[in-house]
Amino acid sequence: MAIVKQQxxxxxxxxxxxxxxxxxxxxxxxxxxxxxxLVSLLGNYYLSALRDLALAIIIITGFVAENRNDxxxxxxxxxxxxxxLCSLGSYFVExxxxxxxxxxxxxLAEPFLLFLxxxxxxxxxxxxxxxxxxxxxxxxTICVAFVESLWPSLLAVSLNKASIGYLGTIHHAATLxxxxxxxxxxxxLGLYLGVVITxxxxxxxxxxxxxxxxxxxxxxxxxxxxxxxxxxxIVAGGxxxxxxxxTSAGKSRKYISIALAIFVxxxxxxxxxKPQELIRAxxxxxxxxxxxxxxxxxxxxxxxxxxxxxxxxxxxYRLDGEGGNFTENTYLDVFEAVGLVGLISLVSFWLGLLVxxxxxxxIVFISAASAVFFILVSGIFINYYTGQAAIWLSLLFAGLxxxxxxxxxxxxx
Numbered sequence: 048m049a050i051v052k053q054q055x056x057x058x059x060x061x062x063x064x065x066x067x068x069x070x071x072x073x074x075x076x077x078x079x080x081x082x083x084x085l086v087s088l089l090g091n092y093y094l095s096a097l098r099d100l101a102l103a104i105i106i107i108t109g110f111v112a113e114n115r116n117d118x119x120x121x122x123x124x125x126x127x128x129x130x131x132l133c134s135l136g137s138y139f140v141e142x143x144x145x146x147x148x149x150x151x152x153x154x155l156a157e158p159f160l161l162f163l164x165x166x167x168x169x170x171x172x173x174x175x176x177x178x179x180x181x182x183x184x185x186x187x188t189i190c191v192a193f194v195e196s197l198w199p200s201l202l203a204v205s206l207n208k209a210s211i212g213y214l215g216t217i218h219h220a221a222t223l224x225x226x227x228x229x230x231x232x233x234x235x236l237g238l239y240l241g242v243v244i245t246x247x248x249x250x251x252x253x254x255x256x257x258x259x260x261x262x263x264x265x266x267x268x269x270x271x272x273x274x275x276x277x278x279x280x281i282v283a284g285g286x287x288x289x290x291x292x293x294t295s296a297g298k299s300r301k302y303i304s305i306a307l308a309i310f311v312x313x314x315x316x317x318x319x320x321k322p323q324e325l326i327r328a329x330x331x332x333x334x335x336x337x338x339x340x341x342x343x344x345x346x347x348x349x350x351x352x353x354x355x356x357x358x359x360x361x362x363x364y365r366l367d368g369e370g371g372n373f374t375e376n377t378y379l380d381v382f383e384a385v386g387l388v389g390l391i392s393l394v395s396f397w398l399g400l401l402v403x404x405x406x407x408x409x410i411v412f413i414s415a416a417s418a419v420f421f422i423l424v425s426g427i428f429i430n431y432y433t434g435q436a437a438i439w440l441s442l443l444f445a446g447l448x449x450x451x452x453x454x455x456x457x458x459x460x
Contacts, residue, residue: 235434
């Protein structure tokens, strides 16, 4: 009897730990898209540390309570690990304070730690809870965006307007208002919506008959960001999905085809009627100047870069007060921050992940691959670490499905 009781207690504890891990993943899906808004409203940058806490719980509980995936793709594990090590090792070349380096590591490495944890120690529990959470999170974003379109100064409300992360700027593309909803700027919203849209086949059954309408609304919101990088990315990601899921997508393919066609027509009309809203010559000039600067400084950057906190969005408002560099190109920013070794490991990981997902013909894997392709293409024109939500969500789901269903090509999560 005592042995049976101990087994029952152990089983109960195991279930509690796994439930805590599932809750932490759900929390991340909801919190990351709204964290920028909460930081701005409450005027406390360190509120974002809740994301770090959730990640720590996911890693620790996975190691303690989950079974290890015995069919890993070690190329993905090694390239992701190398990129993380390059980010950590950049401490020795970082010229600023340790706090700025740590902030850079949080931006660069943490999404890949999340992927590795979910991939190596697959999540137990009901996966459709997470799909429903994506849908709910998207609805929250929609509601905030609609309010913002009517009341642009909504995000200017804050308990501390001098704090890091204050969202008081009202963004415009020439004469048109750009929406940012709960994200850290229009580009961040565009990237997040792109990932949600490319993952839409996963939450189609939850949206039920409202799926086509929600999909169109999400694309309209994406259009209202006037984020050119996200425009290019969603056409690339959507086309990728339509090509690879042509035999497995069912009605999702029809809905996505129609919605994507409407989106392309809308962008074409905008370009004809108001070309300056898309061309934005001044922004292009600034980016080109940054590209030239990185090229001229390539010998100084070298194999190991100038430090995790030295380039990209994380360097715009440095904790140490020094100047930062932001090319708005993910790969150039990563090169500048962690060097050629870090850049090669990052690109190798993304390409390896894309191949690993695509070689399975199931719609779940194709949806995740489409989100990855969206991220890859968008990253050429904007830094996909902007706002964080897009890269966190894409890697979360890639790790989730490869970990749990990595041994099968036929299961639908």
